[in-house]
Amino acid sequence: MITKKYLKINLAALTSTFKLISKGYIFVFSMFVAIECHSQDIHFSQFEEIPLNISPAFAGNSASTKRAGLIYRNQWNSVSTPFQSSGFYGDVKLSPKFLKGNGLGIGVLILNDRSGSGGLRQNHLIVMANYQKFIDKQNRFLLVGGIQLGMYQKGYDPNKLNFESDYSYETATFSGNGDPGTAGKTSTTLPEVGLGASLTFYNKRGKRTTFGFAFAHLTTPEQSFLAGSDPLKIKTTMHIKTVKRLTDNMYFYPAGVVMMQKEATSFVGGGQFVFSLGRALIEKTDLKAGLYYRYADALIFTAGLNHDNWGLNFGYDYNVSELGEAAKNVNAFEIAISIRNKLFKNSNNKFILPGNRLL
Numbered sequence: 001m002i003t004k005k006y007l008k009i010n011l012a013a014l015t016s017t018f019k020l021i022s023k024g025y026i027f028v029f030s031m032f033v034a035i036e037c038h039s040q041d042i043h044f045s046q047f048e049e050i051p052l053n054i055s056p057a058f059a060g061n062s063a064s065t066k067r068a069g070l071i072y073r074n075q076w077n078s079v080s081t082p083f084q085s086s087g088f089y090g091d092v093k094l095s096p097k098f099l100k101g102n103g104l105g106i107g108v109l110i111l112n113d114r115s116g117s118g119g120l121r122q123n124h125l126i127v128m129a130n131y132q133k134f135i136d137k138q139n140r141f142l143l144v145g146g147i148q149l150g151m152y153q154k155g156y157d158p159n160k161l162n163f164e165s166d167y168s169y170e171t172a173t174f175s176g177n178g179d180p181g182t183a184g185k186t187s188t189t190l191p192e193v194g195l196g197a198s199l200t201f202y203n204k205r206g207k208r209t210t211f212g213f214a215f216a217h218l219t220t221p222e223q224s225f226l227a228g229s230d231p232l233k234i235k236t237t238m239h240i241k242t243v244k245r246l247t248d249n250m251y252f253y254p255a256g257v258v259m260m261q262k263e264a265t266s267f268v269g270g271g272q273f274v275f276s277l278g279r280a281l282i283e284k285t286d287l288k289a290g291l292y293y294r295y296a297d298a299l300i301f302t303a304g305l306n307h308d309n310w311g312l313n314f315g316y317d318y319n320v321s322e323l324g325e326a327a328k329n330v331n332a333f334e335i336a337i338s339i340r341n342k343l344f345k346n347s348n349n350k351f352i353l354p355g356n357r358l359l
Contacts, residue, residue, distance in 0.1 A: 041216070041235050042113045042122060044085065044315075045292065045294065045298070045300045045332065046315040046334050046336050048255060049071055049334075050069060050071045050089055050109075052091060052107050052108075054237055054239050055197075055212055056128035056129070056146030056147055056148040056195070057105075057130050057144040057146045057196040057197055057198040057214065058196075059105040059107030059146060060104070060105025060106055061132060061200075062093070062340075064093070064340035064341045065341060066091070066092045066340065066341060067091060067339065067340035068088070068091075069089050069090075069311075069338035069339070070086070070088050070338075071087045071336040072085075072086045072334065073086070073333070074332065074333050074334075075331070083113075084114045085111070085112065085113045086111075086112050086113075087110065087111045089109045090107060091105060092107070099131075102131065102134075103131075103132030104130070104132065105128075105132060105146065106129050107127070107129075108125075108128075109125075109128065109148075109150075110123075110125055110126075111123065111124040111126075119156050119157030120154075120155075120156045121153075121154070123153040123154075124150055124151070124152055124153075124192075125150050125151045126150030128148035129147060130146025130147070131146070139202075140201060141202075142200040142202070143198075143199055144199075144200070146196050147193070147195055148194040148196070149191070150194075151191055152190055152191070152221045152232065154223050155186055155187030156187075156225070186225065188221075188224075188225070190222060191221070192218070192219050192221050193218045194214060194216040194217065195215050196213065197214075198212025199211060207243045207251075208242075208243065209242035211238075211239065213237060213239070215234055215236055215237075216235040217233065217235055218234060220234060234261070235260070236260045236261070237257065237258065237260075238257070239255075239256070239257045239258075240257075241254070241256075242254060242255075250273065251273070252271055252272070252273055252274075253271055253274060253290075254270070255270070257269075266294065266295070267294065267295040268295075269292065269295075270292030271290060271291070272288050272289065272290030272302060273289050273290065275287045283307060283309070286306045287304075288306060289303050289304075290302040294317070297320065298318055298320055299320055300316070302316075308340075308341065310337070310338060311338040311339075311340075313338075314333075314335055314336075315335075317331050317332035317334075318331055319331050
């Protein structure tokens with residue numbers, strides 16, 4: 001039996017652990033070990049700008065009650081058809097009466113990836129939900145567990161490819177009829193399932209330290225176009241983020257994420273400096289600048305402007321791998337747009353104006 005004394009001691013120990021983490025700078029790198037850095041799944045360098053792609057535990061798990069976001073990534077412009085990835089997410093935080101003060105997060109995630117001259121495409125449509133519960137009386141430890149259900153689709157356009165059967169030896173040209181010959185089917189669509197959990201600690205200033213894990217593709221959907229089997233392997237994700245106050249207007253947000261899938265491992269670690277420009281009435285505006293490192297692959301530079309209602313963020317990957325020596329312009333560019341809270345407000349919303357603004 002777990003006694004109240006035992007629970008109190010362990011919560012105190014957990015609090016001390018979170019305080020130690022949030023005051024240090026080496027925690028991001030000490031928790032993760034990476035060997036290689038090329039994951040098979042759709043990924044974005046600005047992983048914090050599309051949080052539902054990390055874990056279903058992030059759905060409705062933020063300072064906003066409602067939010068939505070778009071992200072677009074373009075990379076490898078040196079090839080004839082650059083690799084392009086895009087994503088959309090939307091989520092909402094609910095607190096229905098039957099949960100007795102606990103929270104419910106609901107979200108949707110849509111991903112699209114296009115690569116190569118053969119029109120290879122990958123799409124994900126995922127819905128997710130989680131349960132949010134404070135596990136202590138002071139409401140400082142938030143435990144979240146979530147599940148996601150969706151559809152996975154992968155395909156290509158045979159009309160954009162040239163096969164041996166298309167080649168005419170008489171004219172030394174390809175007919176371009178796109179006959180795949182023995183290539184088999186050109187598309188596959190299957191369901192997929194994922195799970196995720198996170199634990200968040202709120203300090204006295206209300207700042208968050210969060211770490212968690214997630215598992216995607218638990219059904220290992222088949223992605224082969226041929227008669228053989230090539231299932232999409234389970235992806236394991238671990239993530240962590242905290243905040244360090246530097247001055248009254250300046251904060252540093254170190255963060256890290258590790259994604260492991262089959263024999264590939266991707267590690268991104270770094271952080272962002274956030275400078276507050278103050279408030280105009282109730283609206284807070286921040287400037288952001290960050291630097292991250294994807295192990296053995298790229299330096300990632302980020303910059304952005306965040307407002308109470310919206311955010312606009314940019315990212316640039318500078319390739320530092322051996323690939324950069326073999327080809328030019330293998331870097332990547334990202335743009336992310338988010339909207340939250342007030343865009344969705346209705347006529348029943350009330351606003352409190354600071355008194356000194358009225359003097």
